[in-house]
Amino acid sequence: MEISEVMKKQSLNQKESVEKSELYKALSASRTSFISTGVFSFCINILMLAPIIYMLEVYDRVLTSSSESTLLMLTLLLVFLFIVMGTLEWVRSQVLIVTGNRLEKSLGPRVFDSLFKQSLASGGSVSTAQPLSDLLTLRQFLGGASLLTLFDAPWLPIYLGVVYLFHPLMGSVALAAAIFLIILAIVNERLTRRDIQDANKLNIENTHETQLNLRNSEVIEAMGMLPRLRDRWQQKQNELLALQTRASRQGGLITTLSKTFRMTMQSLMLGLGAYLAIQGDISGGTVIAGSILLGRALAPIDQLINSWKGFLGARGAYTRLSALLEANASQEPPMQLPPPQGRVEFKKVFVALGENAEPVLQDISFAIESGTSVAIIGPSAAGKSTLIRAMLGIYQTTRGAIRLDGAELKQWDREVLGEHIGYLPQDIELLEGTVSENIARFGEVEPEKVVAAATAAGVHQMILQLADGYSTRIKAHLLSAGQRQRIALARALYDNPKLVVLDEPNSNLDTEGDLALANALRSLKAAGSTLIVVTHRNNLLQLVDKVMVLSNGTLVAFDETAVVMKKLSQGAASPSPAVQSAPGIAPIAAQSTTQSVTHNAVVEN
Numbered sequence: 001m002e003i004s005e006v007m008k009k010q011s012l013n014q015k016e017s018v019e020k021s022e023l024y025k026a027l028s029a030s031r032t033s034f035i036s037t038g039v040f041s042f043c044i045n046i047l048m049l050a051p052i053i054y055m056l057e058v059y060d061r062v063l064t065s066s067s068e069s070t071l072l073m074l075t076l077l078l079v080f081l082f083i084v085m086g087t088l089e090w091v092r093s094q095v096l097i098v099t100g101n102r103l104e105k106s107l108g109p110r111v112f113d114s115l116f117k118q119s120l121a122s123g124g125s126v127s128t129a130q131p132l133s134d135l136l137t138l139r140q141f142l143g144g145a146s147l148l149t150l151f152d153a154p155w156l157p158i159y160l161g162v163v164y165l166f167h168p169l170m171g172s173v174a175l176a177a178a179i180f181l182i183i184l185a186i187v188n189e190r191l192t193r194r195d196i197q198d199a200n201k202l203n204i205e206n207t208h209e210t211q212l213n214l215r216n217s218e219v220i221e222a223m224g225m226l227p228r229l230r231d232r233w234q235q236k237q238n239e240l241l242a243l244q245t246r247a248s249r250q251g252g253l254i255t256t257l258s259k260t261f262r263m264t265m266q267s268l269m270l271g272l273g274a275y276l277a278i279q280g281d282i283s284g285g286t287v288i289a290g291s292i293l294l295g296r297a298l299a300p301i302d303q304l305i306n307s308w309k310g311f312l313g314a315r316g317a318y319t320r321l322s323a324l325l326e327a328n329a330s331q332e333p334p335m336q337l338p339p340p341q342g343r344v345e346f347k348k349v350f351v352a353l354g355e356n357a358e359p360v361l362q363d364i365s366f367a368i369e370s371g372t373s374v375a376i377i378g379p380s381a382a383g384k385s386t387l388i389r390a391m392l393g394i395y396q397t398t399r400g401a402i403r404l405d406g407a408e409l410k411q412w413d414r415e416v417l418g419e420h421i422g423y424l425p426q427d428i429e430l431l432e433g434t435v436s437e438n439i440a441r442f443g444e445v446e447p448e449k450v451v452a453a454a455t456a457a458g459v460h461q462m463i464l465q466l467a468d469g470y471s472t473r474i475k476a477h478l479l480s481a482g483q484r485q486r487i488a489l490a491r492a493l494y495d496n497p498k499l500v501v502l503d504e505p506n507s508n509l510d511t512e513g514d515l516a517l518a519n520a521l522r523s524l525k526a527a528g529s530t531l532i533v534v535t536h537r538n539n540l541l542q543l544v545d546k547v548m549v550l551s552n553g554t555l556v557a558f559d560e561t562a563v564v565m566k567k568l569s570q571g572a573a574s575p576s577p578a579v580q581s582a583p584g585i586a587p588i589a590a591q592s593t594t595q596s597v598t599h600n601a602v603v604e605n
């Protein structure tokens, strides 16, 4: 699924449930903080009137009475009020910073988990850490100056009211100026919103694509693909620039217009005040106070227009985060079950990957008793990896049920169940950390268990030869593919899991590695673990109790190894009905004594 599709879908979900979204609730939990910010804003905005009243008093009272003591008292009072106002502003900003931090702390783990769930649900096509940046954007917005303008803007009527009290004409002019600026703010939002949103979306997509390409830098370099990829990136970047430029041009025009208008109005207000003073309607102090008050009243609207991009950024982050959390709702862990014994059962399982996609696995039913070892064979794209991914709960079933020890996978607590499962994926990825941390799956490193797993995987000596032994940090190119595969095998074998699933565990192994793997499989069998191994090589077949043959997403054979091998060899001459129904299976028999079971054998599919 494309990232844009996921975002679109999430955005639709979000629209339906924005009021009740988890993010909304998390913000609502800080309601008290927002209310106190509102109260502080009220006090601050009232105190903002102090310098104006001071000016009025100085002009109209002190200067006329020449009273130094009045001037001193007024000045002391003003300094005190400024100190109070400064303190309130500081407290207000701290409240919002704490609110932002609280939001990040409370939602951070949920967003982190959701990233992985989203990646799993999209089959890995939406693997982006963008939501973490979105959370950061929201936190910074909450603690930033932009939000404060929203708290200051509502006091506009109070300022306008005071100007009105000075003189109705001055009040009417101030009201008209405020209405004009509000209209400018609305025009600004209408003109720039779509472009800024589209640019942000394009930016996220382009960054995501670049991140994915970076992972394949070797292939890109080896085959000289960089210029073409750069062109693709540049093309999108140009679109992005065009959108941003248009938004900035329009936004810039409105910003300049609003600033110029505000300053002009302040001067015009002074002129109007002077005219009214000449007429004897108002005092000299009122002339200046009216002008300053108008400036104060219009400032938040002006700032709102200025910081509109920040508002849209925060709104986009809010929308995406809400949708992500909504799509990956947190669930209470199910009731704890006893440790699994490793019995696996598929009942009429269908798996389709992607919306309206044809099922990759169709009507698969089988049961693997605990302690049994099974090899899964079949041609490329037969569905072998899909089957084991479904078995591990990585892919969801479209129909049917997968049970472990009789309980459906969703009844197991993944965190607890994970300890009893060993998985070696086809694309081996070791994670950022030391060799021992990787083997211990990033839990507490218990040296005996780590060494036992490494020994079982036949990799202990190799690890000792690394520069820092078990404490060596995993870095790109530090280890060969075979070494990585064997360390990943040790990770899969850590702490003797009950169910071990290996996807082509010998694809990168040399003879010594093959021998180590064979020994590991024998030990696992001896320990009573259920072992499931996908393989294209027949040397592992001699080690397992049963063989499962998949073809075109269907199960065509599952029986004792000897029985399946016999069927396969008979298939070449006179196939049994089950085998006959599986195109391409018969020739396996011809290959069953050679090195490769399926790669060359099952060619008709």
Ligand SMILES: Nc1ncnc2c1ncn2[C@@H]1O[C@H](COP(=O)(O)OP(=O)(O)OP(=O)(O)O)[C@@H](O)[C@H]1O
Binding pocket: 122, 123, 124, 353, 354, 360, 378, 379, 380, 381, 382, 383, 384, 385, 386, 387, 426
């Ligand atoms: N995440 C995914 N999204 C969409 N289709 C997928 C996904 N994973 C696998 N498929 C499709 O499912 C089919 C079976 O793939 P699978 O990897 O299970 O085959 P396989 O038998 O393991 O092949 P191989 O032996 O080559 O590894 C393929 O057609 C593949 O394109």
